[in-house]
Amino acid sequence: MKKTRKKTESQARVALVRCGNYDSGKIVESVKKAVDELGGIDRFVRKGQRVLLKPNLLIARPADKHVTTHPEVVRAVIKLVKKAGGKPFIGDSPAIGTAARVAAKCGIADVAAQERVEIVNFNQPADIDNPSGTQFKKFKIDQSVIDSDVVINLPKLKTHGQMTLTLGVKNMFGVIPGTRKTQWHLAAGIDRMQFARMLVDLYQRVSPQLTLMDAVVGMHGNGPQNGEPKRMGLIMASEDAVTLDDAACEIVGLKKDRMFTTIAAEELGIGHSRLQGISIAGERLEDCKVAGFTFPETSDLIGFFPGFLKNYMRDWLTTRPVLNQKKCEQCMVCATHCPAQAISKHNDTLKFDLTRCIRCFCCQEMCPHGAITVGTGPIARLLKL
Numbered sequence: 001m002k003k004t005r006k007k008t009e010s011q012a013r014v015a016l017v018r019c020g021n022y023d024s025g026k027i028v029e030s031v032k033k034a035v036d037e038l039g040g041i042d043r044f045v046r047k048g049q050r051v052l053l054k055p056n057l058l059i060a061r062p063a064d065k066h067v068t069t070h071p072e073v074v075r076a077v078i079k080l081v082k083k084a085g086g087k088p089f090i091g092d093s094p095a096i097g098t099a100a101r102v103a104a105k106c107g108i109a110d111v112a113a114q115e116r117v118e119i120v121n122f123n124q125p126a127d128i129d130n131p132s133g134t135q136f137k138k139f140k141i142d143q144s145v146i147d148s149d150v151v152i153n154l155p156k157l158k159t160h161g162q163m164t165l166t167l168g169v170k171n172m173f174g175v176i177p178g179t180r181k182t183q184w185h186l187a188a189g190i191d192r193m194q195f196a197r198m199l200v201d202l203y204q205r206v207s208p209q210l211t212l213m214d215a216v217v218g219m220h221g222n223g224p225q226n227g228e229p230k231r232m233g234l235i236m237a238s239e240d241a242v243t244l245d246d247a248a249c250e251i252v253g254l255k256k257d258r259m260f261t262t263i264a265a266e267e268l269g270i271g272h273s274r275l276q277g278i279s280i281a282g283e284r285l286e287d288c289k290v291a292g293f294t295f296p297e298t299s300d301l302i303g304f305f306p307g308f309l310k311n312y313m314r315d316w317l318t319t320r321p322v323l324n325q326k327k328c329e330q331c332m333v334c335a336t337h338c339p340a341q342a343i344s345k346h347n348d349t350l351k352f353d354l355t356r357c358i359r360c361f362c363c364q365e366m367c368p369h370g371a372i373t374v375g376t377g378p379i380a381r382l383l384k385l
């Protein structure tokens with residue numbers, strides 16, 4: 001893993017390449033074109049280097065549910081890395097289950113076997129210092145991430161209950177092994193911006209050399225697991241995930257004040273933004289805009305109130321998990337993964353203790369039946385935010 005990078009002009013470049021479906025040949029062509037727009041794979045990978053490919057392996061679902069990075073995108077990047085003489089391997093730490101299990105379900109394990117590439121489950125936490133981090137000076141990430149020479153980040157464009165969208169910056173959260181992710185949710189607490197700052201600090205520390213996003217079919221609505229597929233027809237790539245994420249927000253029509261990692265990155269002076277000018281290669285950004293993309297509710301009013309009132313009023317001001325009783329199968333996956341232990345069962349129904357709840361939306365993210373959505377607080381609802 002390389003040292004934290006400095007901001008450079010080449011990071012401002014985002015490649016946008018049209019790609020209408022997951023046909024293997026089409027994906028290979030589009031991925032190569034996107035990377036060529038950034039100067040070619042030889043800029044990022046040299047002969048003999050061990051290259052981590054980090055897809056989004058959130059949870060074990062088939063590829064056609066569009067929860068995980070598509071296996072053909074992973075295959076195309078494997079081929080490119082091998083062509084440059086690199087030694088690719090795939091790694092992640094899913095929300096539930098192992099990387100091998102999730103990869104088997106979504107088809108990435110078949111691709112890995114055909115291409116003779118190893119899949120590593122991140123379960124060996126090791127300390128790394130983060131001296132340039134603004135608030136988070138140490139992380140425990142997987143040893144295989146530290147040992148890699150190059151990191152290629154392969155996010156899937158999807159909505160996310162807490163962060164609005166999960167894109168390039170958020171995809172790096174997976175380098176933290178297993179249940180340790182829970183501790184970061186607890187450390188950040190109810191403040192979304194604190195969690196976003198942690199994600200940006202972590203992204204900056206890992207500094208993937210290249211981020212290539214699967215936006216051929218994204219997910220909108222109640223993502224990142226239970227939303228609707230949204231056809232976008234794009235492969236997107238950049239050296240800098242902050243810049244890439246900003247371009248993605250422009251494409252799906254998300255206002256900047258709802259993309260918390262981008263706000264945090266701007267605070268920290270990382271990446272390029274719409275204000276500072278992103279340089280687009282390939283398709284024109286205007287031509288790639290997608291209509292009708294729907295987002296989870298993330299409007300909180302808590303920031304407008306003084307500290308002494310926040311705790312008292314937070315249940316009225318912030319978004320909260322909302323249960324659809326008809327969809328709930330009472331499997332208790334949500335309760336098992338709730339960092340704040342705010343979910344319990346009473347008289348055959350689920351109860352959310354909103355005084356404990358930190359609004360991380362892990363329950364909404366992990367519910368296998370799509371029974372939890374993100375709802376608006378009563379005051380925000382009254383004001384129609």
Ligand code: SF4
Pocket residue numbers: 323327328329330331332333334335350366367368369370371372
């Ligand atoms: S994970 Fe979903 S289905 Fe299972 S108990 Fe929780 S809300 Fe119900």
Ligand code: SF4
Pocket residue numbers: 321334337338339340341342343352356357358359360361362363364
């Ligand atoms: S109830 Fe849901 S949103 Fe609240 S802390 Fe638990 S997992 Fe997070």
